Amino acid sequence: MFPPNFAAQFANIPTPFYYYDTALLRRSLAEVQKYAKKYDFTVHYALKANTNTEILEIVKEYGLGADCVSGGEVQKALDMGFAPDHVVFAGVGKSDQEIDMAIDADIFGFNCESPQELEVINEIAQKKGKKARVALRLNPNVEAETHKYITTGLNENKFGINLEDLEGVLELIKKSSNLHFIGIHFHIGSQITNLENFKSLAQKVNTIQEIFDTHGLFIEHLNLGGGLGINYQNPDSEPVAPFESYFSLFDQHITRRRGQQIHFEIGRAIVGQCGSLITRVLYMKQGSSKTFVIVDAGITELIRPALYQAHHHIENLSSPSTETAVYDIVGPVCESSDSFGKNRVLPITQRGDFLAIRSAGAYGEVMSSFYNLRPKAKAYYVA
Ligand SMILES: *Cc1c(COP(=O)(O)O)cnc(C)c1O
Numbered sequence: 001m002f003p004p005n006f007a008a009q010f011a012n013i014p015t016p017f018y019y020y021d022t023a024l025l026r027r028s029l030a031e032v033q034k035y036a037k038k039y040d041f042t043v044h045y046a047l048k049a050n051t052n053t054e055i056l057e058i059v060k061e062y063g064l065g066a067d068c069v070s071g072g073e074v075q076k077a078l079d080m081g082f083a084p085d086h087v088v089f090a091g092v093g094k095s096d097q098e099i100d101m102a103i104d105a106d107i108f109g110f111n112c113e114s115p116q117e118l119e120v121i122n123e124i125a126q127k128k129g130k131k132a133r134v135a136l137r138l139n140p141n142v143e144a145e146t147h148k149y150i151t152t153g154l155n156e157n158k159f160g161i162n163l164e165d166l167e168g169v170l171e172l173i174k175k176s177s178n179l180h181f182i183g184i185h186f187h188i189g190s191q192i193t194n195l196e197n198f199k200s201l202a203q204k205v206n207t208i209q210e211i212f213d214t215h216g217l218f219i220e221h222l223n224l225g226g227g228l229g230i231n232y233q234n235p236d237s238e239p240v241a242p243f244e245s246y247f248s249l250f251d252q253h254i255t256r257r258r259g260q261q262i263h264f265e266i267g268r269a270i271v272g273q274c275g276s277l278i279t280r281v282l283y284m285k286q287g288s289s290k291t292f293v294i295v296d297a298g299i300t301e302l303i304r305p306a307l308y309q310a311h312h313h314i315e316n317l318s319s320p321s322t323e324t325a326v327y328d329i330v331g332p333v334c335e336s337s338d339s340f341g342k343n344r345v346l347p348i349t350q351r352g353d354f355l356a357i358r359s360a361g362a363y364g365e366v367m368s369s370f371y372n373l374r375p376k377a378k379a380y381y382v383a
Pocket residue numbers: 046048049067069090091187189190191225226227228265266267268269362
């Protein structure tokens with residue numbers, strides 16, 4: 001991930017910055033496509049994990065489609081040259097303008113999350129004399145065993161159409177002349193590491209498909225979402241996510257209909273491990289019971305620890321020390337939640353050292369902010 005002379009090589013570069021290992025990104029993409037092809041699955045990259053042009057360029061090279069959750073992402077995918085028929089638009093609150101633009105662009109389809117959204121898409125398509133391709137995002141009420149803020153497939157979550165409403169929605173689709181029903185969509189959450197949860201999803205999907213059979217509706221596209229987790233505790237032990245087990249589990253447990261296409265939309269597992277946030281130690285500060293390492297990166301560059309109590313592995317790239325100490329690593333922003341790790345064991349650390357906050361490739365840079373009027377951190381790409 002880092003060359004041995006990293007500290008010397010980056011000595012004059014302002015910190016904090018994002019560091020992307022594009023060779024690792026390529027390894028992940030090659031692995032994803034290898035196993036997706038093995039089972040004849042189609043993968044769309046979930047843009048929201050990382051929308052950097054340099055990253056998208058590489059993702060596109062490997063032939064993935066684009067899974068978008070805003071008009072801005074749809075536009076970015078189209079601008080980047082993703083084929084419109086490989087662009088999917090999901091999200092619980094699509095605006096009229098966003099729908100309008102996506103219909104004009106002739107994207108592959110909308111993943112719809114409420115009856116009213118279907119009515120609005122039908123109306124907008126009607127005005128244009130077009131048919132919009134729609135899939136239904138269903139809430140399967142399946143546990144994901146992840147942080148509650150990134151669980152999406154339970155009845156209490158805002159996402160998807162609840163199964164009790166399905167009959168009504170199918171009637172609505174049948175009478176909406178400007179909607180073309182193409183399939184169903186699920187996404188139960190993110191950072192899912194217990195694959196048993198995906199098995200529960202597959203089983204639930206099998207029973208849901210039977211409801212469609214009774215309506216004589218063919219599910220041409222079965223979209224099983226994303227959510228595959230990565231190893232934040234020990235990134236070097238698992239630099240590439242377990243795509244083989246993930247896909248083979250679905251292959252084993254999904255009852256696939258003849259002629260049916262199966263889609264996945266993966267974000268974190270593709271880009272998470274290739275990125276690190278590099279920061280310099282500004283100050284060492286002895287508290288009454290703790291030693292604080294105050295660094296120049298904060299929640300403005302990586303909000304996951306503050307937002308989801310997420311763990312990121314931290315290493316010192318400068319210290320030659322074989323002695324270690326226990327530190328709390330904190331940022332400069334005026335919030336107590338601006339902390340990257342408590343009670344972390346690092347080699348003896350001092351002012352000026354480079355620290356790498358690992359696994360920051362997904363939901364890192366995209367969630368950055370200007371809070372405290374902090375400037376945007378740059379990104380560097382290393383092959
Ligand atoms: C965020 C999101 C994804 C990607 O989730 P990952 O955990 O990053 O794989 C896929 N589909 C939808 C609808 C999403 O909102």
